[in-house]
Amino acid sequence: MNKIKNFFLNDETGLELSEYAVAAALIAVVCVAAFTALSGGIGDAITDLKTAIAP
Secondary structure, eight states, X not given: OXXXXXXXXXXXXXXXXXXXXXHHHHHHHHHHHHHXXXXXXXXXXXXXXXXXXXX
């Protein structure tokens, strides 16, 4: 019984996939936060350019 328990406790093959999933989720959250934070500033800059170019 201890052999089986130790096998599953020492088996690390599934950790790589879960680590990649956590990293991908963190990157997605950071991208969404960055786009949300920048969206207002980019819209204002485009409006300013449109106003400056308009005859």
